[in-house]
Amino acid sequence: GxxxxxxxxxxxxxxxxxxxxxxxxxxxxxxxxxxxxxxxxKGPQFIIDIRSNMDKRQGQRVTVLLNKTVKHLSLxxxxxxxxxxxxxxxxxxxxxxxxxxxxxxxxRLLVSP
Amino acid sequence: xTAVSQTPKYLVTQMGNDKSxxxxxxxxxxxxxxxxxxxxxxxxxxxxxNNKELIINETVPNRFSPKSPDKAHLNLHxxxxxxxxxxxxxxxxxxxxxxxxxxxxxxxxxxRLLVL
Numbered sequence: 001g002x003x004x005x006x007x008x009x010x011x012x013x014x015x016x017x018x019x020x021x022x023x024x025x026x027x028x029x030x031x032x033x034x035x036x037x038x039x040x041x042k043g044p045q046f047i048i049d050i051r052s053n054m055d056k057r058q059g060q061r062v063t064v065l066l067n068k069t070v071k072h073l074s075l076x077x078x079x080x081x082x083x084x085x086x087x088x089x090x091x092x093x094x095x096x097x098x099x100x101x102x103x104x105x106x107x108r109l110l111v112s113p
Numbered sequence: 114x115t116a117v118s119q120t121p122k123y124l125v126t127q128m129g130n131d132k133s134x135x136x137x138x139x140x141x142x143x144x145x146x147x148x149x150x151x152x153x154x155x156x157x158x159x160x161x162x163n164n165k166e167l168i169i170n171e172t173v174p175n176r177f178s179p180k181s182p183d184k185a186h187l188n189l190h191x192x193x194x195x196x197x198x199x200x201x202x203x204x205x206x207x208x209x210x211x212x213x214x215x216x217x218x219x220x221x222x223x224x225r226l227l228v229l
Contacts, residue, residue, distance in 0.1 A: 008154055032215040043117075043203050043220035044156070051215055087154055098168045099144070099207065099214035103156040 008087070010108040019077040021107045023090030028071060032093035034101065035064060035075045039086045047075070047088075077109075085111045116140050117221035119204050125227045126194055134189045134224045136204030144168075145187035146205040146218065147179060156203070162187055163209065194228045201225050 013019050025033070031052040036044035050057045050064045050073075057064050063076040073090050087108050091101040117138045126132055138145065146169075147159040161169035162181040176192045187204060204221040 043222045046217050049217060093214060095214050100158060100169055101218060106154050
């Protein structure tokens, strides 16, 4: 399934499916992007990052794709598990001489067994 | 062995009171941040310190005063608390290296502030 990360939408998938969470970022000068996972009652947890000189990066079960032309970032989760249920945030670095992360509005992922 | 810790975890207080939230990191990082997350989960940066020096101040009311006694600690003091201050406050830290500013920020568990 797919979703766009606006107004905290919800993406519901079945266990074992692949999930795609999308994010539109705003600043074409942003040079670094991070995906965070936030479980209920916890702080954001780093998942994967990508620099602007790359268009794809893979981790364990996760892949981040960056399309600078349309300022779009996506997070793909393979074989989604119930433990993946959380709110996912993309963040872009407005490199103003210091790192300043600007977060998207988040997407809630619900995984059904 | 918690990397970024915050105290207290919950804070319930009356409007007009003054309160402090504390953050400590044992990662050896030199840059720390405070974020505010509202009821709609929107996460926004408030302050950042690098080596005890304030480097980011994001149009936050001056009732909020961060203090960094050393690189491992960043506290947040809030005067004259208002209803709108109710939120979850997160501390984060990262190690700076080189000039690219492309290192991961690690977040604490959050402090849930409720102003009545």
